[in-house]
Amino acid sequence: MKQSPIIGVTPLWDSERKSLWMLPDYLDGIKAAGGVTVILPIEMSEEDADRIIEACDGFLFTGGQDVASCPERDNPETLLLSKALQADKAILGICRGLQFLNVFLGGTLWQDLPTDHPSEIVHRQAKPYGNPTHKVTLSGELRVLLDKDILEVNTLHHQAIKDLANGLTPMAVAPDGIIEAVRMENKRFVWAVQWHPEYMFTTDKNSMKIFKYFVNFAVAYWKESPR
Numbered sequence: 744m745k746q747s748p749i750i751g752v753t754p755l756w757d758s759e760r761k762s763l764w765m766l767p768d769y770l771d772g773i774k775a776a777g778g779v780t781v782i783l784p785i786e787m788s789e790e791d792a793d794r795i796i797e798a799c800d801g802f803l804f805t806g807g808q809d810v811a812s813c814p815e816r817d818n819p820e821t822l823l824l825s826k827a828l829q830a831d832k833a834i835l836g837i838c839r840g841l842q843f844l845n846v847f848l849g850g851t852l853w854q855d856l857p858t859d860h861p862s863e864i865v866h867r868q869a870k871p872y873g874n875p876t877h878k879v880t881l882s883g884e885l886r887v888l889l890d891k892d893i894l895e896v897n898t899l900h901h902q903a904i905k906d907l908a909n910g911l912t913p914m915a916v917a918p919d920g921i922i923e924a925v926r927m928e929n930k931r932f933v934w935a936v937q938w939h940p941e942y943m944f945t946t947d948k949n950s951m952k953i954f955k956y957f958v959n960f961a962v963a964y965w966k967e968s969p970r
């Protein structure tokens with residue numbers, strides 16, 4: 744029987760309908776990399792969160808609302824992230840997921856790039872979202888994983904890291920200085936990217952490599968404590 748790690752995915756929140764939702768691309772990326780996905784709840788007690796942390800081998804923190812603007816997401820994600828970090832589970836953040844990790848650890852954000860950090864680089868591209876539109880310069884483990892210095896990425900954000908939190912190391916920087924990927928020191932796998940590999944993995948092998956690397960770390964956790 745094939746056994747795959749379980750990746751808990753933070754749901755998106757529709758504030759008009761008061762409803763959870765999900766973009767299937769996130770789930771598809773994890774699935775293609777060999778993980779089983781579970782969409783997490785919005786409301787949970789501390790005990791619920793402990794049980795969820797036990798049950799999942801890794802966590803994907805998805806994109807969406809500005810950090811600190813959506814308590815429906817900020818509250819459960821704060822609880823989950825603190826417990827997932829404590830348990831040293833595999834964590835991948837995408838877009839808001841990167842910004843959330845930075846703020847959680849004490850960093851700050853540019854609230855609106857066109858207003859607060861204007862540059863030549865357009866960080867909020869038009870469709871199709873699978874097309875890369877700006878470059879990032881890679882460093883550290885991400886550079887090693889992808890075996891290249893420059894990566895072309897898509898970009899769908901208007902906020903970005905301003906002051907990097909202590910404990911985070913940059914792994915990709917845009918030409919205007921915006922940090923677009925980080926990893927957390929002293930953890931087995933806590934990575935986050937500002938771009939959207941879930942829109943690119945079907946055509947871009949670099950995006951697939953990031954999902955696979957994440958899922959492979961989750962496999963290691965699952966093997967340590969099989970259910």
Ligand SMILES: [Mn+2]
Nearest residue numbers: 866898917937
């Ligand atoms: Mn960007």
